[in-house]
Amino acid sequence: MNPISQLFKNKKERILNIYFTAGYPNLDDTTDIILSLQKAGVDLIEVGIPYSDPLADGTTIQDSSQTALHNGISLQLALDQIESIKDQVTVPLIVMGYYNQFLQFGMEQFVQRLVACGISGVIIPDLPMDYYESHYKELFQSNNIAVNFLITPETSPLRIQKVDQLSEGFIYMVSRSSITGAASDISDEQKQYFERISNMHLNTPRLIGFGIHDKTSFDMACQYVQGAIIGSAFIRYLKEYGVEGIGEFVDRIFDN
Amino acid sequence: MNPISQLFKNKKERILNIYFTAGYPNLDDTTDIILSLQKAGVDLIEVGIPYSDPLADGTTIQDSSQTALHNGISLQLALDQIESIKDQVTVPLIVMGYYNQFLQFGMEQFVQRLVACGISGVIIPDLPMDYYESHYKELFQSNNIAVNFLITPETSPLRIQKVDQLSEGFIYMVSRSSITGAASDISDEQKQYFERISNMHLNTPRLIGFGIHDKTSFDMACQYVQGAIIGSAFIRYLKEYGVEGIGEFVDRIFDN
Amino acid sequence: MTNYKINKQGFYGKFGGAFIPEMLHANISNLQNQYLKIMEDPDFQRQFKKLLRDYVGRPTPLYFAERLSAHYNTQIYLKREDLCHTGAHKINNTIGQIILAQKLGKSRIIAETGAGQHGVATATVCALMGIECIIYMGEKDIERQAPNVSRMKMLGAEVRPAKSGSKTLKDATNEAIRDWIDNPVDTHYIIGSVVGPHPYPDMVARFQSVISEEIRYQLIDKTGKAYPDHIIACVGGGSNAAGAIYHYIEEKNCNIILCEAAGKGIDTDHSAATSILGSQGIIHGSLTILMQDQEGQITEPYSISAGLDYPGIGPLHAALIDGQRAEVHSVTDDEALKAGYQLSKLEGIIPALETAHAFAVLDKRSFDKDETVVINLSGRGDKDLKTYIAHL
Amino acid sequence: MTNYKINKQGFYGKFGGAFIPEMLHANISNLQNQYLKIMEDPDFQRQFKKLLRDYVGRPTPLYFAERLSAHYNTQIYLKREDLCHTGAHKINNTIGQIILAQKLGKSRIIAETGAGQHGVATATVCALMGIECIIYMGEKDIERQAPNVSRMKMLGAEVRPAKSGSKTLKDATNEAIRDWIDNPVDTHYIIGSVVGPHPYPDMVARFQSVISEEIRYQLIDKTGKAYPDHIIACVGGGSNAAGAIYHYIEEKNCNIILCEAAGKGIDTDHSAATSILGSQGIIHGSLTILMQDQEGQITEPYSISAGLDYPGIGPLHAALIDGQRAEVHSVTDDEALKAGYQLSKLEGIIPALETAHAFAVLDKRSFDKDETVVINLSGRGDKDLKTYIAHL
Numbered sequence A, B: 001m002n003p004i005s006q007l008f009k010n011k012k013e014r015i016l017n018i019y020f021t022a023g024y025p026n027l028d029d030t031t032d033i034i035l036s037l038q039k040a041g042v043d044l045i046e047v048g049i050p051y052s053d054p055l056a057d058g059t060t061i062q063d064s065s066q067t068a069l070h071n072g073i074s075l076q077l078a079l080d081q082i083e084s085i086k087d088q089v090t091v092p093l094i095v096m097g098y099y100n101q102f103l104q105f106g107m108e109q110f111v112q113r114l115v116a117c118g119i120s121g122v123i124i125p126d127l128p129m130d131y132y133e134s135h136y137k138e139l140f141q142s143n144n145i146a147v148n149f150l151i152t153p154e155t156s157p158l159r160i161q162k163v164d165q166l167s168e169g170f171i172y173m174v175s176r177s178s179i180t181g182a183a184s185d186i187s188d189e190q191k192q193y194f195e196r197i198s199n200m201h202l203n204t205p206r207l208i209g210f211g212i213h214d215k216t217s218f219d220m221a222c223q224y225v226q227g228a229i230i231g232s233a234f235i236r237y238l239k240e241y242g243v244e245g246i247g248e249f250v251d252r253i254f255d256n
Numbered sequence C, D: 001m002t003n004y005k006i007n008k009q010g011f012y013g014k015f016g017g018a019f020i021p022e023m024l025h026a027n028i029s030n031l032q033n034q035y036l037k038i039m040e041d042p043d044f045q046r047q048f049k050k051l052l053r054d055y056v057g058r059p060t061p062l063y064f065a066e067r068l069s070a071h072y073n074t075q076i077y078l079k080r081e082d083l084c085h086t087g088a089h090k091i092n093n094t095i096g097q098i099i100l101a102q103k104l105g106k107s108r109i110i111a112e113t114g115a116g117q118h119g120v121a122t123a124t125v126c127a128l129m130g131i132e133c134i135i136y137m138g139e140k141d142i143e144r145q146a147p148n149v150s151r152m153k154m155l156g157a158e159v160r161p162a163k164s165g166s167k168t169l170k171d172a173t174n175e176a177i178r179d180w181i182d183n184p185v186d187t188h189y190i191i192g193s194v195v196g197p198h199p200y201p202d203m204v205a206r207f208q209s210v211i212s213e214e215i216r217y218q219l220i221d222k223t224g225k226a227y228p229d230h231i232i233a234c235v236g237g238g239s240n241a242a243g244a245i246y247h248y249i250e251e252k253n254c255n256i257i258l259c260e261a262a263g264k265g266i267d268t269d270h271s272a273a274t275s276i277l278g279s280q281g282i283i284h285g286s287l288t289i290l291m292q293d294q295e296g297q298i299t300e301p302y303s304i305s306a307g308l309d310y311p312g313i314g315p316l317h318a319a320l321i322d323g324q325r326a327e328v329h330s331v332t333d334d335e336a337l338k339a340g341y342q343l344s345k346l347e348g349i350i351p352a353l354e355t356a357h358a359f360a361v362l363d364k365r366s367f368d369k370d371e372t373v374v375i376n377l378s379g380r381g382d383k384d385l386k387t388y389i390a391h392l
């Protein structure tokens, strides 16, 4: 069984998935960040591979990606960094990046490297489900790499069912129709959306992402699903306090 | 008989007609210039009435007109100036100006004033012959004001005949097809034109104008016709040496 | 109504004629004798029509302006001269004159320009025919119509600044005439409006008359009626207006509305509202209405729009106004700007500042709900963006 | 040749598709399902055709360029998209998309722009329909295409600078997509070329196909032949080229010539010659050819012409080039400038800098004396005067 699925089987609530950008703030921070997050007790770690044209990301992550690229990060290097600590990592790792990066790397080669690095899953926001199904499903499944798809408030019920069927690991539930909006409280509209999805009784567990930035919003999300993803808020914290601040950041979310 | 016609009857060669701009260089110079020219022995004096849009004039005369207008000259004032010395003036006077100035003044009134000022002729370069004939011929003739028309190298023989028939006083023979060109020697082409006209044996005497600027060009012109008109060259001299220089300017032309 | 037909001597009633110095006589009388013969020649017509179609882009559309019509509660159609190659009606005339100049055997072209549209249109046809081209333009206009100066240069024309007088259109015209006097044999002078000595007003009006020829059949197609209840145009010299009304002058039921530039207002000394501030006189060889002082000195006009910044109007328009065949409105700079902004936002069409004056009439008088109003959209506003934005 | 026909999933052979994040899925799939239904509706067609005729000024002429033909000793016809309202072919597409957006019930429009032509064309149709309009434009392009920025403002649009990456077209597109992600319900995104996720490439090509539809009957009228021996167009994203070749793709005897911007040269790192410097990959939701490094990071392109300064090409063009159905030339800045000057002086037409790239081909390969060559004159050069004059 894929480690991510295992996680969701073992832990039914308050799963914390932290996203960070590889090579940011400094080129060599990747490994430290993973190990610090693991030490702080997060459940899942999502390593963003910086891209020149990150369509689906908000400005915080865009900026961190540009810095990381400027620092000299590459997919190759990010994977090397992860591989270098793979024996120390027990938390399931997910790689997030854009389809073109992996396409140029070579999809087969990419999956081989994921396996070699001990990575459990991927998020490729611009790889459509149909295309995945016809081109890559077998490749990923046979290598036991979970592919996690997204749903949004606009995703139709039919399509959600399809996502449910195709996603391994978890469904990335985009909390709202805004990637660039500032962190804000969760609105009634969003709550209705969360409830609507809960009532669908899907097979795949869900994590809520986008706009989750503190204990309050994390707790709120956890009322509806098994956990949540924090990205931009973590990047901003990292920028201000560096790797040393990670423990405190996570503590505050969990309120340990 | 009109004084201009009388002049041409009495003097068969080397008639010198000097053009100057009323109110230039100084507003009150008009009378001094006339009297100085008369004293210096010129045969005819052409008083230019400054106009805002002097289409048929070269830049020297344009500039003098703009200065004179700036000085405060007007048709009314120029005529007043002339009238103030009319008893001292024996040389025939010609007024040169554009049709619109006289039209606004009132054509009848204008002719009355010419008579009152002792002026013998007019040159209105933009008043077409036909229009003159049908509208103003009687007015000018009955008041014994000579109207002098122009011919150019491009004027057709038929039209020259008409000019000959309609002009009183003299025909203004434009020496060349350029109003703005610098003073230069008379070309072979021009000589052919002068000869061509001479061979037409016209009734009306001719004066050559445009480009006549010194004794040489004056002498050359006088080989073909009874005399010549100097305008720009005189204005330039006036600008440099003022009214006091007039005697010397005329002397040099006549080479007395 | 026969007063509005030109006679042999080039007069519309008492207005018109050819008050020119003898130095221009050979050229002008040659033109007078030749222009109709040449223009009516089938060969000329074929060449003219073909270039109007394939090069200029005629017919230009007659566009029903839905949002503007709703705003003013009437039926407004726009004649889209802004879609002509080079962006204004001016090229209808330059195409005609360049063919004519060729038939006259001329090898050098001169022209005056105010807004630069006529200069560009002339430079354009000279490039098209491979003929030398010199454009006179007031120094002040060279500054305020910079894009058009660049265009003329790109097209290979020489732009000569007119530095006398008000340094605008009037003075550029003077300089062009002087050039013609100096070059009587090889040069044709392409005047840009229905001004100047006969035959220019008639010749230019005929070349521009394609506008109302098209309006006529387009209007029948769209409304079933051959003429609009009102036809509106701005007047600098009057060529776009002449073209737009040409076939409607004798149609009594078609009301003609002409718009002049009032500049900062007719009671200031910064205006170009010729019909109100002017009187009869001679300008550029034509007996017409012009702005002048009591001495007959021509006044320096003012308008924010370089193409209307002219102290005279064509003799046809003088006759139409004098005979009360046309209704005249004077439009200030501010009113024109406002009309320009409004047309941009309501219809997605940025008009030339000249043209904007015509649209300002919509705020000055009302039209019935079911009346058909045609506005001649004489040119596009690309050349005026700097001015528009500066006043936004 | 069936490879060049789009399939249900939006692929031309292997190129195309819709590689978009889930946040765009509802909008894109709605468009995919609706666009053909809406476009084929007689009501839509009536409205579209009427606006193309009365508002845009179609048909645009097919003009036989006599002096250019003589210069190159062949038969050159120019398709005059420069005469379209707003000055380029771009408006054919925005007219179509704005009507479509209305039928989809959208009340807010966003668009990206490079040269500003698409921005102006979008702002124009939004003004025409009274719909809110936001235009994303690279900060660098805002500087070099200032006249078009002024026009958009006049038309009531908001111009938002894209400050990331190369600050040009690619980045403006990213920003527009982000805006759409943020506003999935009320907003329609009017893409300006045959790029982006399916159905954009096909939809835009269909709207632009009016160009070759007209060329076809105009050519028959002029030459008796329905297709030219060569058809030439510049390629930024590829919309003017797609329109010009649309009805000729299956006509084997019609040679297709596409011109890319080589910038300072394909062996410098200042170029936008996608077909030579690029490779297969994903850009803006489409699998096509694009300029990228080995890591798949998209390269910052360079061209003097803002409308060709794009690191990708549309998937149709990728397929045509990959299948060797089209001949491709890369044209440097200097070659394009030279071609622009030449067209201005020989034919009196100042082309857009983008368009000038197409004309540069005339110096790169020869054509037979009696071959028919159609060049798509995609836009006029008013917006580029500053650049032209600076290099004169």
Ligand SMILES: Cc1ncc(COP(=O)(O)O)c(C=O)c1O
Pocket: C088, C089, C090, C114, C115, C116, C117, C118, C192, C193, C194, C234, C235, C236, C237, C238, C239, C240, C241, C306, C307, C308, C352, C354, C355, C378, C379, C380
């Ligand atoms: C667009 C436009 N409209 C009108 C005019 C005024 O000229 P006219 O009165 O001869 O049409 C000009 C002159 O440049 C112009 O460019």
Ligand SMILES: Cc1ncc(COP(=O)(O)O)c(C=O)c1O
Pocket: D088, D089, D090, D114, D115, D116, D117, D118, D192, D193, D194, D234, D235, D236, D237, D238, D239, D240, D241, D306, D307, D308, D352, D354, D355, D378, D379, D380
């Ligand atoms: C005149 C003109 N031609 C061509 C282009 C390039 O776009 P496309 O390749 O989509 O025609 C542009 C883009 O702005 C343009 O303005």
